[in-house]
Amino acid sequence: MNPAAAPSLDRLEILDVLWRRDPTTGTREPVHTADAAARLRASGQARGARFIESLPQTGGVLDQDALDRVFLGVHYELARLSEYLQVPQRMAAGIAPLIAAVREREGPGPVHVIDVGCGIGLDVRWMASAKIHGPDVEYVGVDLNGLLIEAATRLAAIELVSATFVVGDAFEAVATIAHPDRTVLISQGLLHHVGADRLTEFFSRHHESGLAAFAHFDVNPGFWSTLGGWVLHRVRMREPVSRHDGNLSLRRALDAPALLAHARAGVGDFYSLECADVAAWLPAPHRALRPIVGVRR
Ligand SMILES: C[S@@+](CC[C@H](N)C(=O)[O-])C[C@H]1O[C@@H](n2cnc3c(N)ncnc32)[C@H](O)[C@@H]1O
Secondary structure, eight states: OOGGGSOOOOOOOHHHHHOEEOTTTOOEEOOBHHHHHHHHHHTTOHHHHHHHHTSOEETTEEOHHHHHHHHHHHHHHHHHHHHHTTHHHHHHHHHHHHHHHHHHHHOSSOEEEEEETOTTOHHHHHHHHHTTTOSSEEEEEEESOHHHHHHHHHHHHHTTOOEEEEEOOHHHHHHTOSOGGGEEEEEESOHHHHOHHHHHHHHHHHHHHTOSEEEEEEEOOSHHHHHHHHHHHHHHOOSHHHHHHHHHHHHHOOOHHHHHHHHHHHHTTSEEEEOOOOOTTSOOGGGSEEEEEEEEO
């Protein structure tokens, strides 16, 4: 499949339009209600736009405390859903062979696991706390959203977990990795945010940085994940934004052939690649989140 021919996934999650940052300084910027609502209306999401207009605001600018409550509320709910689905455990098991491969190829020394789009850092905090990959593994979480990074840092301190969290863009984080030979880059739920238009570029940065390996987990789209996701969001999520964005993310996610085409276009033959979709006729909730894995040859 030619990635350039892939349809643009133009529907937006509500949280996508509620966080604005200066691209140069990274500083958080105020969100104008009319701008945020217009972005959603432009992609045909009138209900999402009305939700934004209902949030507390002053002089046409959304109230920052109210936005913080929305972001944290949604991400705490997402973390509870991830705990229920044992996402950190599944990610840890999925990346264990990649960490072993780095150790085998590079010899003794630290291995760096960097989680891009880490949110409040549940996956990294769980792995660091369980010391699941043995000694000498350094866990770092990166996210665009400074509020979530503050929460991740606070939670890691409370839990006495040795993990570091930094504000940053996934594209820049990949390009500036300090020890690429000893680094495994991971993510969960990021790829559908990157979007089809920029995925090839995202993967090409992996190759340019010389990264040892990567594993990006995202929803496997299909009948069962859409149905199962809808049921899970109705049963377990209370925040309207969690339900809206969660269900939309199931529709924005790309299937394995599309992900593999973007990855291959980005990394060429320098990496072996694997990504398997779950058969559409079987309910397999434990495989609803599956990775695209790349290992430098
Ligand atoms: C669906 S959430 C997943 C959060 C977390 N990985 C989890 O599984 O709970 C997607 C996260 O990606 C972050 N994000 C989106 N685009 C990003 C980018 N270009 N660089 C860094 N983070 C990004 C968002 O701020 C958000 O926290």
